[in-house]
Amino acid sequence: MLGSLSKFKVFKDKKFYCGKPKKSKELNFVGKKKIFFSASLMLIVLSVVMTFTGVDVDIEFKGGTIISYSYSGDIDADAAKSEIEDIIGSDVNIQTGDLFDNDKKSLTISFVSNEGLTSDKQTELTDAIQEKYPDNEIEILDSNDVSPTAGREFFLKCLVAVIFSSIVLIIYIAFRFRKIGGMSAGVCAVATLLHDIIIVYGIYILLGFSINSNFMAVILTILGYSINDTIVIYDRIRENRKLLPKAPLNELVNKSINQSVRRSVRTSLTTVMSMVTIVVVALIFGVDSILSFSVPLIFGMLVGTYSSLCIASPLWVWWNNRKAKN
Secondary structure (H helix, E strand, C coil): CHHHHCCCHHHHCHHHHCCCCCCCCCCCCCCCHHHHHHHHHHHHHHHHHHHCCCCCECHHHHCEEEEEEEECCCCCHHHHHHHHHHHHCCCCEEEEEECCCCCCEEEEEEECCCCCCCHHHHHHHHHHHHHHCHHHCCEEEEEEEECHHHHHHHHHHHHHHHHHHHHHHHHHHHHHCHHHCHHHHHHHHHHHHHHHHHHHHHHHHHHCCCECHHHHHHHHHHHHHHHHHHHHHHHHHHHHHHHCCCCCHHHHHHHHHHHHHHHHHHHHHHHHHHHHHHHHHHHHHCCHHHHHHHHHHHHHHHHHHHHHHHHHHHHHHHHHHHHHHC
16 A cells, blocks of 8 residues: 555655755856856957958958859869969869769859959860869859949848847837836847857857858847847746745846756757757768858857856846946
């Protein structure tokens, strides 16, 4: 009989025997906000300083020519780069990869050009490459000229999209969380997103990737990912304010972050593991375009998780405490 009773959940609860359940230790995110702010400030400064070491802006933004070829066998990219530069008379970037629809590989040549490449010059380049590598079955796949004006317009459109989305986010958060001072919460959330953008920008430079459309895609992805975690914490703060109306702000926010930390970390790790798998596949097949998106995105997701837990809400607490003193 005792064995049967022991199977019931109620008899496994320590409180049934006048014991107290073990409380999980809460992390003091708000109390350590100065450490987090200092670390973030250091990363932001480093990201800005790295700008002066040289930023590789892709043809998409500064204008130029992009030519793609297919080939079989193996081609030394460094040797091909030197030979193509001699033909064109300017610096070029070379990227190689695998074509998924057949057994051939791809060779992509890009270089800065104000007027593009004439058809005669393109034919001369193709003939020279085919002559240099007669056994590699080289064939032209695509050729595009991007004017500097079009590149600037594309960059400005991306910038406008980020600014517009930031304004919409402030308005949305201000309305949704108006009972806990929504406008300040919205501004702090967007400030956190700016923090993420600058650090990811620094990571791009550090890893040697070009600033291109992939960069803008990474930024927009991280903005959505980071703001989602921040809104979840704000939602917990709002609910806990109803349950604990007299609780100090620091304690209330810290409790809300701790209630959300496991969910945020688990979600981030799951997503990062998926992205690592994509990176491994891209490395195996030599797909540089995927690497320039997935690798910075991994770091960006980690930065976004860190900022939503350690920056956004503690920054909001600091704002409100300063406001209360004044």
